[in-house]
Amino acid sequence: MRILRVISSMDPIKGGPCQGIRNAIPELKKIGVSNEVLCLDDPKSYFLKNDKFTIHAFKPVWSPWSYNPYLIPWLMQHLYLYDVVIIHGLWQFHSYAVHKAIIQLKKTGADNIPKIYIMPHGMLDPYSLKSNGKVIKALRKWVYWNIIEAFSVNDADGVLFTCQEELMLARITYKSYHPKIEINVGYGIEEPPSEHYALTDAFFTKCPGLKGEPYLLFLSRIHEKKGVDILIKAYQQLALNRKLPKLVLAGPGINTHYGHKIRELIKSNPRTASDIYIPGMLVDEEKWGAFYGCEAFILPSHQENFGIAVVEALACGKPVLISDQVNIWREIKHFGGGIVAPDSLTGVxxxxNTWTGLGEAEKSKMKKKARMSYLKRFSISKYAVNLKQTLFV
Structure with a gap:
């Protein structure tokens, strides 16, 4: 059983799908499913050096679409080697290339054409067409969908979703969305490293003034979609009347235009400015130390397909404070591993308010439920078995 995963980039800065691939491949190998990855990255990229699975990297020669003229010929020569191809994400050359190669192979009467599945990772969410100030971008996507992407999706053998909410939302974005089959395969992450002082020490080297202080952790891209601005405003407003845990805003993006606006927003309130920490992107021990050291994880995102960091927090036994636009909010609420509210200032x-108003016994109980929700719903072993049964049984 052999899978080829096709994705635009394996760069961790680009978001969760590449991390999901890295999580799944070792677990699938344990149950007899081998995986290779095809991506549109420079083969010399630093982030490809430590992966212990085969990666076929095609450096794009045209960045906006990540076009590479050698990709379709390579696919036509090698697709027969795989039983299944999973296309991760849309709107880039990689999904078009697979569809084009399959069409050409069928015309030649080729045998052993693999099954093709699309895994959109939230890229069919209506948020992409409704977000304020994105009219031109939404129009480009609408045009691209109707002339290219709709055919890739509808001709595929099926569309794979990480949760039921994502599956339902995909149905309302485009009228010409008519996949052959929709499958909620779930998603999962690896068991985190055991809690150890070395992990928290690694994190505190990034935030030395935080040691010994309670804090809430935001760990995601510093991006307008993530609701960082309303998180800061809510924090500033509540801090006028009470002492709050410190707030850590970790992740890439602080040096972007939006990131500079966030810095200015923090500076605008001297009362709380020293209580908000911005360590940048955290990796490996730093990241796990941040999770283990926090009181709770918070993500008031305006749209989040799955939220790997949310599940990483659950795996560390940390309650999650999330908006109802994080697509796994129903599962979180069902298991009692966190608190859910709207993605608005009032919601945050x-x-x-709800978290800081809980007693220690209630917080401890929620921590246990957070860990249990990971074990029952989001462990990588459960996801791997489900994916294998979906694709090969």
């Missing part, structure tokens, strides 16, 4: 104030 409610999240902070």
């Amino acid at each position: 104030i409610s999240l902070l």
Whole structure:
């Protein structure tokens, strides 16, 4: 059983799908499913050096679409080697290339054409067409969908989703969305390293003034979609009347235009500015130390397909304070591993109010439920078995 995963980039800075691939491949190998990855990255990229699975990297020669003229010929020569191809994400050359190669192979009467599945990772969410100030981008996507992407999706053998909410939302974005089959395969992450002082020490080297202080952790891209601005405003507002845990905003993007706006927003309130820490992107021990050291994880995102960091927090036994636009919010609420509210200033104030208003016994109980929700719903072993049964049984 052999899978080829096709993705635009394996760069961790680009978001969760590449991390999901890295999580799944070792677990699938344990149950007899081998995986290779095809991506549109420079083969010399630093982030490809430590992966212990085969990666076929094609450096794009045209960045906006990540076009590479050698990709379709390579696919036509090698697709027969695989039983299944999973296309991760849309709107880039990689999904078009697979579809084009399959069409050409069928015309030649080729045998052993693999099954093709699309895994959109939230890229069919209506948020992409409704977000304020994105009219031109939404129009480009609408045009691209109707002339190219709709055929890739509808001709595939199926569309794979990480959760039921993502599956339902995909149905309302485009009228010409008619996949052959929709499958909620779930998603999962690896068991985190055991809690150890070396992990928290690694994190505190990035935030030395935080040692010994309680804090809430935001760990994601510093991006307008993530609701960082309303998180800061809610924090500033509540801090006028009470002492709050410190706030850590970790992740890439602080040096972007939006990131500079966030810095200015933090500076605008001297009362709380020293209580908000911005360590940048955290990796490996730093990241796990941040999870283990926090009181709770918070993500008031305006749209989040799955939220790997949310599940990483659950795996560390940390309650999650999330918006109802994080697509796994129903599962979180069902297991009692966190608190859910709307993605608005009022909603974030409610999240902070509710969490800080809990007693120690209630917080401890929620921590146990957070860990249990990971074990029952989001472990990588459960996801790997489900994916294998879906694709090969």
